[in-house]
Amino acid sequence: MSIAQPNPFRAIALKIASVLLFVLMATLIKAASDEVPPGQTVFFRSLCAMPVILGWLIWQGKFPSGLRTANPLGHLWRGLIGSTAMGLSFAGLAILPLSEVKAIQYAMPLFVVVLAALMLGERVRAVRLTAVGMGMVGVLIILWPRLTSFTNGEVDPQLAFGALIVLTGSLCAAFAQIFVRRLVETEETAAIVFWFSVTATLLSLLTLPFGWQVPSATALACLVGSGLLGGLGQILLTSAYRFGDASIIAPFEYASMLFAIAIGYAVFGEVPTLVMLIGASIVIASGVLIILREHYLKIQRGKGRQHVTKYG
Template identity: 60%
Template sequence: MPTTQQPLRGIALKVASVCVFVSMASLIKASADAIPPGQAVFFRSFFAIPVILAWLMIQHDLAHGLETNNPMGHVWRGLVGTSAMGLGFAGLGLLPLPEVTAIGYAAPILVVVFAAMFLNEQVRLFRLSMVALGMGGVLIVLSPRLNLDPTTADTGEALGAVLVLMGAVCAALAQVFVRKLVQTERTAAIVFWFSVTASALSLLTIPWGWVWPTPAQWALLIGAGLAGGVGQILLTSSYRFADASLIAPFEYTSMLLAIGVGYFIFAETPTTTMLLGAALIVTAGIAIIWRERQLGLQRGARKAGTPQP
């Protein structure tokens, strides 16, 4: 059933989802010193499942919401999505939260490249220029961490930078798989089966040293899983009330939140280099979203048979 457009409600839900996801990342980061990334992926994914099922029950969509026409599509999406999550969680233990957030913004920019490669989407000069600008910003953020001088380089931070960037690449590939899945699958099914797949795949990391959490760590990990489920529901709901092109830019409010949480909770002070690189990435991302909106309006006008201005 179509939903009446309520832009302010859509924006509010989107911002709420961003807040919840930043909280989730903070909970994972707080436990990262003791909990292996694979184990964190399990908690994040497994404890999101009850939240998603409860949401489907409230929506009276449990009977049909989990049906799938493309099981292998979910498997492939799960493989790359779980890899993205694990790499990102590993990076959270090695880098400040704002830097992880900034590097993660490379994912939607890389989607433009991967969509052209794998989905045959046409990419013109403007979007290619913005991709170059955004990746330039990523390199600026990464530059202090990839110091080649062995006397001053921090190998942990360099590894963290590489892991988070690899996670962004995997996240972009996951979004490409999602673009294919949405053609035949319900959103609820995509979210649910990803959580199931990620939970199962994360169990394969047990031989690499899972630990028995302390009570505090149990609380952090379960909280992260519940937050992940709530955040996904808020995000999904936001797109019911407003166009994606309107609410997508509000994703970048996560940088402000990450800087605040990093400073007040983890005593992480953002550097000028990180802020400059993040500004370029955000600018490129918003420009790509704006261009997508313009192209969407033009396509809509052509379908309606109206003359272009």
């Protein structure tokens, strides 16, 4: 298949559409969370995404060739940590407002910067370290009203627990991203997406002894819908990066906060607090700073290669 021509407007549109689908997916999961435990939610989310992904592979002409893997153990490890991240995130959705969960999850790219330096040997300069520090301050501002419930009892301790498990899930998601960075060295994107769905589906079955429930028709529709939306969202996200550079597309991830606030208010009657919005704004600013820094470094590396080609 021919390489897609760059089309920034299409890339941005696909990215925003994928962000909206992922927020809608989280909305359906939150709606079903009163009836089913997180492990069962992970099962439906992963299982119901597979037909969408397989259909996409067939349409792209990459089935079954796109599913070949040279690193099955790498997929297993990525599936294990990614499934844990997903389960913690879904557990948090059952406790916290939708917009607050999204705000805390913005810590994930910050964790990736730190882990990439520790585990992959990537060089982290002062600008990115400053951005990470600024982002962590924003995360602490978001978490502070929840964490104080452990000491003064003014807030339900369950909310503090919810905030901590979402933050832990974000850390697990960052580890999963490190595994993905290693997998892309030998694996096709299609294989990474598909085998994650397979491993997450199988691993979620281990939670069967912990109280799976027979869902109502409404909850079942939400669970199936979350998988379909998640699979479609992944396809749109993957397609977005075929038409534009990550530096152009990545900042639009933060549109999820606008969607989460609007949907959370319309569906669940959730009103974000001023403290949460301030903290989220700081985290978003730090994330954008990291993205801009990466874009600048990419340009500089490109100029360096051109110089070597011309004069080397």
